[in-house]
Amino acid sequence: MIDRKHTPDADDEMLLEHFRQHPSGEPPPSLDAFILAAARREAPTPAPSLWQRWLHACQRPRWQMAFATVAGVALMIGLVLRSPVPEDHSSPLASVEFSANRQEPAVAAAPPPAMPAPAPIVRMAPQGELARAPASADQALLEKPAAKMSKAAPAALPTLEQGLMEILRLREVGDSKAADEKLLALHKRFPKEDLPARLEALRQR
Amino acid sequence: MPAALDSPSDEALLARNRNGDGASFEVLYARHRQGLYRFLVSLSNKAELAEEIFQDTWLSLIRSATQPQGRASFRTWLFQIARNRLIDHWRKHGVHNPLHDSYDEQLHVQPDDASSPEQQLSLSRDQARLDAALQALPEDQREVFLLRLHGDLELPQIAALTGAPLETVKSRLRYAQQKLHRLLAEEVPA
Numbered sequence: 559m560i561d562r563k564h565t566p567d568a569d570d571e572m573l574l575e576h577f578r579q580h581p582s583g584e585p586p587p588s589l590d591a592f593i594l595a596a597a598r599r600e601a602p603t604p605a606p607s608l609w610q611r612w613l614h615a616c617q618r619p620r621w622q623m624a625f626a627t628v629a630g631v632a633l634m635i636g637l638v639l640r641s642p643v644p645e646d647h648s649s650p651l652a653s654v655e656f657s658a659n660r661q662e663p664a665v666a667a668a669p670p671p672a673m674p675a676p677a678p679i680v681r682m683a684p685q686g687e688l689a690r691a692p693a694s695a696d697q698a699l700l701e702k703p704a705a706k707m708s709k710a711a712p713a714a715l716p717t718l719e720q721g722l723m724e725i726l727r728l729r730e731v732g733d734s735k736a737a738d739e740k741l742l743a744l745h746k747r748f749p750k751e752d753l754p755a756r757l758e759a760l761r762q763r
Numbered sequence: 764m765p766a767a768l769d770s771p772s773d774e775a776l777l778a779r780n781r782n783g784d785g786a787s788f789e790v791l792y793a794r795h796r797q798g799l800y801r802f803l804v805s806l807s808n809k810a811e812l813a814e815e816i817f818q819d820t821w822l823s824l825i826r827s828a829t830q831p832q833g834r835a836s837f838r839t840w841l842f843q844i845a846r847n848r849l850i851d852h853w854r855k856h857g858v859h860n861p862l863h864d865s866y867d868e869q870l871h872v873q874p875d876d877a878s879s880p881e882q883q884l885s886l887s888r889d890q891a892r893l894d895a896a897l898q899a900l901p902e903d904q905r906e907v908f909l910l911r912l913h914g915d916l917e918l919p920q921i922a923a924l925t926g927a928p929l930e931t932v933k934s935r936l937r938y939a940q941q942k943l944h945r946l947l948a949e950e951v952p953a
Contacts, residue, residue, distance in 0.1 A: 573940055574912050580890050585800040589814055593821045594789060600825050601785040 718748055722760050773837035777830060792821070795838065799845055802913040805897055806906060807849060816852060820845040835923070842914045843924045846906075896946040904939035907932055 615621055716724065721744045728737035745753055771779070773791060780787040799820065803813035823844060831840035852858075897905060903925075910921045918936065922929040 569940060569944075570911070570936070573943060577893060577912055580893055582801050582890070582894065583804050583810070585796055585817060586814065589818060590792075590796065593818060593825075594792065596822055597788045597792070597825050598785055601788070602781060602783050602828075 715747070718744065718751065718756070719760070721747075722753070722757055725757060726761055774831065777837055781828065781830070788825070791837070795841055798913040798915065799841060802842065802909050803845055803849065805894075805909050805913070806846075808898055812849075812852065816845055816848045819848050823848075836920065838914060839916060839920045839924055842910060842916065846924065892947060896943050899946055900939050900942055903927075904935045904942070907935040908939040908943070911936060 721740060725737045725740045725744070728734070728740065741753060741757075744751075771787075771790075773794065776787040776791045780791065800813065800817050803816050804810055807813050807816070820841065824841065831837055835843075897908070900908065906925065907921055910916045910924065911918075914921075916924070918932050919929060921927075921936075922932045925932065927935075
């Protein structure tokens with residue numbers, strides 16, 4: 559008969575406690591040692607912090623090389639794409655000398671058809687003519703290759719002298735209206751220039 | 764045994780071990796080595812087989828990156844791994860799995876004449892008799908009793924681990940206790 563004073567839970571605990579009082583075996587020490595050694599051997603490495611990971615990545619040579627390569631390429635691209643420094647228009651004489659100095663080696667170095675003129679030189683050519691005195695022989699020699707190089711550039715405007723020659727030609731063929739329009743256009747481009755005097759000088763040459 | 768209130772839980776220790784804290788595993792191992800080993804020895808009734816399964820269980824836990832899923836506690840998870848390993852061993856070696864027997868507890872119930880207080884206090888303390896009494900239990904009753912004894916698992920946890928309905932687990936435990944009382948007390952004078 560089941561004693562009503564003893565609940566099933568109490569019976570359960572009493573029986574369990576009775577068995578627990580009697581040790582029924584332990585894992586052998588060798589088994590303990592084997593399992594603990596395996597746990598130490600195969601323990602996952604602690605995850606490094608974000609700062610440690612970044613520092614570790616920076617210490618790797620391939621990162622240094624990659625960073626140096628990217629920096630070098632960026633520097634080269636920056637130098638190649640750098641726009642030319644605007645010229646100082648307040649000193650026309652300096653511009654003339656600078657322009658002439660830059661044109662001479664360019665002309666001497668390569669034949670004009672094979673080497674198109676660099677854009678900055680083409681743009682500076684009219685400024686050189688602005689300050690020039692009526693044509694001298696050596697400057698005329700310099701102007702010829704420069705003119706050829708200017709023609710080679712698709713977007714280059716005719717020089718002042720070319721414009722004046724064109725006006726003279728138009729007047730000679732009797733197209734005075736077109737000649738006047740050309741003169742007006744030249745005047746807009748070269749407002750400080752005494753165009754009639756230059757025309758007269760050219761006509762008399 | 765449950766961990767003390769001020770000590771980290773099994774689950775916290777396992778998580779710390781997964782993050783590289785080797786000492787956490789040693790604490791976990793110290794907590795559960797004895798209960799798991801005794802459970803396996805009593806369930807398989809073979810010390811060598813119990814040691815093999817015990818080692819496999821801990822090594823699989825060491826090499827696994829998983830954690831107990833859902834509401835399962837570490838203890839339930841550990842005993843479930845061990846139980847599955849033992850069943851796999853029986854299956855692999857062609858041993859009939861006694862835990863999968865359909866067992867009608869009612870047919871094995873005998874009148875419990877040994878549950879009086881006097882008889883309960885005079886249960887046999889002979890280790891050999893305790894072991895023999897355990898081995899005399901039907902396998903599924905023995906499994907439930909051993910999970911309760913060595914795993915310190917609650918009945919719902921045992922039900923989840925064994926995949927048996929909770930009422931079935933309750934009845935298995937009740938019948939196991941009745942039989943153990945009878946076997947351990949029958950030769951003691953009342």
